[in-house]
Amino acid sequence: MLRIITQQADVISELQRICDRTHDEQVLHKEATVREVLQAVKRQGDKAVLHYTAEFDHQTLQPEELRVTGSELDAAYQQVSKDLLAAIQRACRQIEAFHRQRVPKSWVHFGDDEVVLGKRYTPVDRAGLYVPGGRASYPSTVLMNAIPAKVAGVPRIVMVTPPGAGKAINPAVLVAAQEAGVEEIYRIGGAQAIAALAYGTETIPKVNVISGPGNIYVTLAKKLVYGTVGIDSLAGPSEVLIIADETANPAHVAADMLAQAEHDPMAAAILLTTDAGLAKKVQAAVDRQLVDHPRRIDTEKAIAHYGLIVVVESLEAAAEFSNEFAPEHLELEVEDPWTLISHIRHAGAIFLGNSTPEAVGDYLAGPNHTLPTSGAARYASALGVETFLKHSSIIQYSPTALEKVAGAIETLAKAEGLPSHADSVRRRVQEEE
């Protein structure tokens, strides 16, 4: 049952426990497994990838089966309904429109003395997109990763996703990939897929950036390969924190909590409310909605371990608790969400008002659904076009400009004990010897 707490003194430690669920002691043995997988794939390439695919995904593949074939891609279109194709296409349009707004652009500034300064944005050469596929399959995540990479202009985009029963990939995932313009797809998942993308194997190319969400194994692997490759953020087991007042509908709040809990037994769902009556009604509604839930066992686990209702003294206090937690998704189900939002500092995505369920953002509002979890929203942001871009600084000085700063540079270089730095400037401003 979803717990209700009213003791304000307990709130911070409870929120901390839930936030830290992906780096507590139980997770340490998972990290040991992930380290072993990474090392094996680094040393043995495809052989290790196939070994762990058999062990963790229960699919025995030959090396030539790793890549999804053109005929499988074609066949996928025959296997999805017209409605599903239309929904994928609609989501595609809306996500692309959002991500095309305010794409970072290269710029230069021409200053005094012919000094030119600027930033030049270029995409990475190769991006690897992780699309989860263990407990559910995610055509929406294909779009949320592939579209920003395309908009950034990445020349080679590679997608990985775990094989399902009979080695198959969900046709909706394959259709979504093609609609977003991605055709290089490998049927691998978990830490072994992250390792393959980070180190490269005989079959799978080494990439520069890995993006995409995943379960605890995927997230730990991304954390450990960071540095060898870039990553988007640590987008692990899903979470929602809802702040609600007496205007919220308890059945809607309960449904939104279950919508995150159903992703993973490690997902988190938290309600902070000023209304003790609403707290009880949401608790009862969650129980009712769980009765016939098709994913009841895992969803109940998430609710039992990482579900919580807190009755708070004020909406401002709720906002402070929420800032401590820094949720992936924050819903403001209150009468005046635009006033409350001014108290919010850390959240991956913020959903305002009672008619904005988080699922709108999951599928097609446009903003990205790959978001930082487990407190990472304190320093990280949603996946975006920037994930696949980096910028080079641009600096050009004229002889006059260099002469004007030469003295200051020499002084600084001497203070750092780096004479060649000073010399490289002095030689240019003095007559050549």
Ligand SMILES: NC(=O)c1ccc[n+]([C@@H]2O[C@H](COP(=O)([O-])OP(=O)(O)OC[C@H]3O[C@@H](n4cnc5c(N)ncnc54)[C@H](O)[C@@H]3O)[C@@H](O)[C@H]2O)c1
């Ligand atoms: N934060 C976000 O933006 C966001 C978005 C969508 C989904 N998600 C999250 O993505 C996750 C998807 O998880 P999933 O499990 O359905 O798919 P997944 O693809 O992330 O994980 C499945 C893989 O985990 C590996 N695995 C499973 N058990 C293992 C074990 N015991 N040891 C080693 N490896 C093992 C397998 O290789 C398998 O391929 C959920 O946690 C969901 O909440 C997050």
Ligand SMILES: N[C@H](CO)Cc1c[nH]c[nH+]1
């Ligand atoms: N809520 C997930 C992010 O945590 C994204 C998603 C995809 N499909 C459904 N939901």
Ligand SMILES: [Zn+2]
């Ligand atoms: Zn979701």
